Amino acid sequence: MKKLIYLLVLFYAALLSAQDKKWSLTKRDTIAFHADAYIGFDSFGAQYYIKNNVFIKKTKTQIWQYKNLSFGKISNVDIQNPLNIVLFYEDFNTVILLDNQLNETQRINFSENSIPILATATGLAFGNRLWIYNNLSQQIGLFDFLKSEYKIITTPFNGTIVYYSSDYNTFQWIDEEQNWYECSIFGKVRLVGKVPGFDTVQVLSDSELIFRKGNALYNYALNGNKSTLIEFDKKTFEKFYYKDQILSIFTVEGITNYKITIP
Template identity: 55%
Template sequence: MKKTFLLFFILFIAVSYGQDKIFVATKLDSTALVADNFMGYDQFGFYYSIKNNVLSKRKKDESFEYKNISLGRPTKIDVQNPLKIMLFYENFNTIILLDNQLSETQKINLSENDVPIMATATGIASQNRLWIYNSLTQQIGLFDYLKNVFQSITPSISGSIKYYQSDFNTFQWIDNNLNWYSCDVFGKISSLGKVAFFDQIQIASNQYIIFLKEGKLYVQDLKNKTISPIENVEKSFKNFYYKDQILSIFTNQGISNYKISIP
């Protein structure tokens, strides 16, 4: 079954896309890290990771930790704003906001909201708001965490979310049929194309994605319909993270950072 699926994946690439380019990564440095998962880094050079349900923020000799015994392991961690870090605990329908020292500033139990909410996707948005996908209505909305007000901004979305990623102004998701969509803060939904089969994935821009399949990293250009391999990176790793032309590979030994030029 696995060989059949791999053959289908290779044929999909060969028929649907070109492969006339190879992305060669240049190794910059390595950092030792013992963790279960690497979550990314911020503009101040702090690395975020999870080990035994504890969120750690580290840089050289400076470190902070956050653990919530009653909620357990967070489902999603958003570190795009180092002054307002978001932890989402899907099993408890709860969001925790932390400051830059990982001290808890706000706990939001969405089950107590006046508007019924069952969140399955969340993220930091602009203007003191959070992105929320409400599975009860299958709508994307914005939650003002200062006023405790939630507003849906889209009609119901067909299909389920396989992967999602957000920034201050957009919420992007890939559904189970591998269709890629983007929604802005006004509720406008755009279709960005169809992505390749993946084991792990990260959206690099509105045109490019990086994905892992069968232990190999690729860059998919949806505008020009190409899928290109990434060479000169670790062959075995737990997960990867891409930001500002830096590809970070997390292995059992730590983090290896590579320079890679994706337009």
């Protein structure tokens, strides 16, 4: 009996230890530049940011810029495909598509669509389409930008979107009640779960995200409903971005990149 109790104690101690493991961060490099908003980096190492409402792409050897001040503030940028970048100007209900040298390839004014669209969320989807949240109908749809065709894929839903992200196959959002939802490209909507209160957030998968609260950064795992502090050597920061096990911390001095080892 004593041996059994001892083994159980060891088991639970090991379990608790595993649950408390934190991400291990190794500083990789620091890139000095000044920006108003940091967007992120692509698989080729290019950095994307906004300065004076000008969208900028920077590599080690070149800088490209896209400026369209007549459309006002850039509301959102989707860089998941560096060959087809999506700029969203919400105030003008317009999306601009750019190539890898930031040349404009297409301009889409949703106000001109035959089906009334007032877009408040956009992103690149599979098959030459854009995710659209239409605030007029409170529905998610897909806009084929080659055919200029819009297809509604969900029923209307209540709630205000406070954060959204997308990839080719899914559109995810968090509402004002901290409910986390996901919509597939076929229009199937599911409640992923409830998330902690946050100031800013980035969804990593359908079960994990990173969020900022104050000047602290946390990894949140839906399985186990556990938030784990991510420790790094910056007391304050403006924004964070995570991709391919690289965590980028944006401060007034520039970007510091950390290599992440996940336990």
